[in-house]
Amino acid sequence: NAGVMQNPRHLVRRRGQEARLRCSPMKGHSHVYWYRQLPEEGLKFMVYLQKENIIDESGMPKERFSAEFPKEGPSILRIQQVVRGDSAAYFCASSLRLLAGANNEQFFGPGTRLTVL
């Protein structure tokens, strides 16, 4: 059973370009989360999605960032007009959403390291 897959693993963009980060959850998982980790900092929650729905985007910057999780295919985190401050590691996680008290463990992917020149 493959784990959470993210691609690309490394992405280099120039200022003003678009970055698209992909995340394929574990088989059977319909809940996806995106986190951002700036250098030497902890992970910060960005967005939580279920299939075709955004559940919580409270950590997502209001401009230039968007996320989707279509019925078919991977979840996409899209950053338009990237700036140097967007350089970070972006982690995706997936989970089963079980009953209260059950282990709602989030399984993390290896991350995409975005560098903006």
Added chain:
Amino acid sequence: DAKTTQPPSMDCAEGRAANLPCNHSTISGNEYVYWYRQIHSQGPQYIIHGLKNNETNEMASLIITEDRKSSTLILPHATLRDTAVYYCIVSNFGNEKLTFGTGTRLTIIP
């Protein structure tokens, strides 16, 4: 979600038990304590979680005080591969986002 406080760093000799403390004095009754670790910029890895009873799995043990205001993660026989940043997170079911603090950087000494 309740905030947590962890020491920024700890060392432990290889083969010994590593005990990582966490304070969560503002935890509420329906909040769980989760532990994750991140090995050198890899994706975080779930370790264990608990509500009020002590828990044990193949990786670690979790000891939660009776008042639930603090907990300790125990790695019984630390190996060099346990060197990582360990995050203690408090979260209630239904609030799916994990709030990572700065964690404890655990270094296992050969």
